Amino acid sequence: MKQLIFALLLTCCGVQISTQQYHQFSPAIYDQRSCYINQDLTAEYRSSNYQFILPLYKSVAVRSNLNFVLSPNSIWIIVAAIAEGADPVTQQKLFQLLSVPNDPCVRQVYYQLATTRALPSNDVNIKNTRLWLFDDGTTVNPTWYDLVVKNSLLDVVRAPIRHNPIATANEIKRIMSSSLPRLDLSGNSVILDTMDYNGLWATAFSDAVIERAPFYNLQGQPIGAVDIMRVQRRVRIAYHEKLQVKVIELPVGADERYRMLFAMIIGDDIPSVVGAVTSDFVFEFLGSLRPSLIPIDVAIPRMVISSEIDMRVVLEDLGIKELWTDPAVTRYMSSPPALPSSFVQRTTLVLNNTGLEYAYPEPQSAYNTRTGLDPVLGREFIADRPFLFGLFDAETWTCLLSAIYTKPTYS
Incomplete structure (x- = not known):
């Protein structure tokens, strides 16, 4: 369906989509229908x-x-799609980078889990588009095409990149909702990724308590102003003494099927905190979250934050270099081999105070009432200085969105 819509949009803009012509390639890719785990x-x-x-x-x-x-999960999925069609040497390199097994049936289970974490609904609007756009002079391997499309890894479409790059670029900009200043159409394909998030908290922030307040750097100096959303409620919260990071969990959506985690840096060194984050660190923190016995004051900036990231240079940092220049790497994906000249991800996240349930005020607790938490956590979480945050699927704890907020960006 997405391919059809994209094709129609390009046609409306004067861009003609060539009919897909299939050609037999080798080696053969596994038969998904025979898998049972x-x-x-x-x-x-x-x-x-x-x-x-x-x-x-x-x-x-x-x-x-x-x-x-x-x-990040969207990039994991796209790199998996690339690996499935790469030459054997590069494929093994990418499988190792992704930490996925050689067993294709197990990989298929991984792909089903990864691609079903972020599904749009009435209460949580998550829209993710993953496209590999090929020039219409390119013939795509039908076996690889079927694998990545049927597993929802990528939508593969074609457009006249070579003979009508201006119209193609304009439509790509519209699809990406971005000017894409670094978009390079010099190759015979481009990889595009978008993620838009706007969800309802399980419990709303108070409508009556949104205030303009200063935002500070880690040295305590004001660097701007934000609209602070406030609520008083019981939350799950933890503190990491070595890194001096305070973390809270706020449920999102019906049945709390998503969780937003906020990590506020109490110290003065963001790079050290970022560098220390490992999978063990993440799961240790998740395991250390404890519910407060009484409501605490929670304040988060209302924001719209958007990023355009050149994923080609990021993946080159991780060792994926041959994909962009060596035809041997993609000779089993298409003829002539795909040489993507750009890979760009555009992500936009909106945080506001709306939720599924009204934030009913709870009775005030006496100040000396125990919170049930580490004393260093106090009785509040006020995110008025740099913090890290992310959106997680509560079933698998897949990280769907990850962000660092150091500058006021609300609009």
């Missing part, structure tokens, strides 16, 4: 996912001046 592989999938997305996150953090939003 009677085993819960969630933990193995999650471990593989984090082994890739954490180095990805750190590379983006270094290049972004510590203010960005990223959809």
Whole structure:
């Protein structure tokens, strides 16, 4: 359906989509219909996912001046699609980078888990588009095409990149909702990825308590102003003494099927915190979250944050270099071999105070009432200084969005 819509849009703009012509390639790719796995592989999938997305996150953090939003799971899925069609040597390299097994049936289970974490609904609007756009002079391997499309890894479409690059670029900009200043159409294909998030909290922030307030840097100096959303409620919260990071969990959506985690830096060193994040660190923190016995004051900036990230240079940081220049790498994907000249991800996240349930005020607790928490956590979580945050699927703890907020960006 997405391919049809995209084709119609390009046609409306004067861009003609060539009819897909199939050609037989080798080697053959596995038959998905023969796979049967009677085993819960969630933990193995999650471990593989984090082994890739954490180095990805750190590379983006270094290049972004510590203010960005990223959809790491979406990049994991796209790199998996690339691996499935790469030449045998590169395929093994990418499988190792993704930490996925050689067993194609197990990989298929991983792909089903990864691609079903972010589904749009009335209460949580998550829209993710993953496209590999080929020039219409390129013939795509039908076996690889079927694998990546049927597993929802990618939508593969074609457009006249070579003979009508202006119209193609304009339509890509519209699809990406972005000017894409670094878009390079010099190759015979481009890879495009978008993620848009706007969800309802399980419990709303108070409508009556949104105030303009200063936002500080880690040295305590005011650097701007934000609209602070406030609520008083019981939350799950934890503190990491070595890194001096305070973390809270806020449920999102019906049945709390998503969780937003906020990590506020109490110390003065963001790069050290980012560098220390490992999969063990993440799961240790998740395991250390404890509910407060009484409502505490929670304040989060209302924001719209958007990032355009050149994923080609990020993946080159991770060792994926031959994909862009060596025809041998993609000779089993298409004829002539695909040489993508761009890979861009655009992610936009909206946080506001709306929720599924009204934030009913709870009776005030006496100040000396125990919170049930580490004393260093106090009785509040006020995010008025740099913090890290992310959106997670509560079933598998897949990280759907990850961000660092160091500068006021609300609009």
